[in-house]
Amino acid sequence: MQTKTKEKLAPWAVTIGLFVGWEGICRLFDVPSYFLPAPTVIFEAMVEFREALVEDSLQTLFSTAVGFLMAVVFGLVLGIAVGWSKTIYNGLYPVMVGFNSIPKVAVVPILVLWFGIGTIPAIFTAFLISFFPIVVNVATGLATTEPELEDVLRSLGASKLDIMLKVGIPGALPYFFGSLKVAITLAFVGAVVSETVASNNGLGHLMLSAQANFEVPLVFAGLMALAVEGIVMYALFALIEMRFTRWAFRGQH
Secondary structure, eight states, X not given: OOXXXXXXXHHHHHHHHHHHHHHHHHHHTTOOTTTSOOHHHHHHHHHHTHHHHHHHHHHXXXXXXXXXXXXXXXXXXXXXXXXXXXXXXXXHHHHXXXXXXXXXXXXXXXXXHHHOSSHHHHXXXXXXXXXXXXXXXXXXXXXXXXXXXXXXXXXXXXXXXXXXXIIIHXXXXXXXXXXXXXHHHHHHHHHHHHHHHHOSSSHHHHHHHHHHTTOHHHHHHHHHHHHHHHHHHHHHHHHHXXXXXXXXXXXXX
């Protein structure tokens, strides 16, 4: 079997093996479904509650996508500013690190006071938890521009803006697109955290309600739906990364 074929089949083989092993353990040891439901029980719950799962999945995806897009715009602009000026870096970076250290679940009640229960707190939580990796990676990418290259460009009459636009930003693209793959998964976490605290819809609210009713298979069904959304979005940005930064991976097989 060719190497490329093996690489394409590996994720499917591992996933199928994981579910088969999970099913086997649950059946072999007769694990009760209220403790750890088998995959077949979870899939039955997904079919039974498919309408609620689809509706809440779309709600979570909407909140995540809007918050993530806000994080991309804000993170890209702030990352360029931080990478552009050492003064801005020294002034803003400690504040951003301190803010990022605050658990976002502690911020949700404040957002509820400001915006009420619903979609807006989920959007802002997704934004707050996902913008920091983008800022850090963009600033890091700009900071890794070779000093020798900058000296050569300056000797040829290039301004600082020219160096930033023609060398710094293109060179930071692999860092930027790499950060998007991390940020999108964090955005899902932020949206679900907010939905469990202050929302009447979304996967977070669905799982919280299922937990209160001891419908454990439905809780795992919500986790499955969330995992699928995360994988799809991660794969999407991985494809975009390869499309725009193929030159950065030319030496890899």
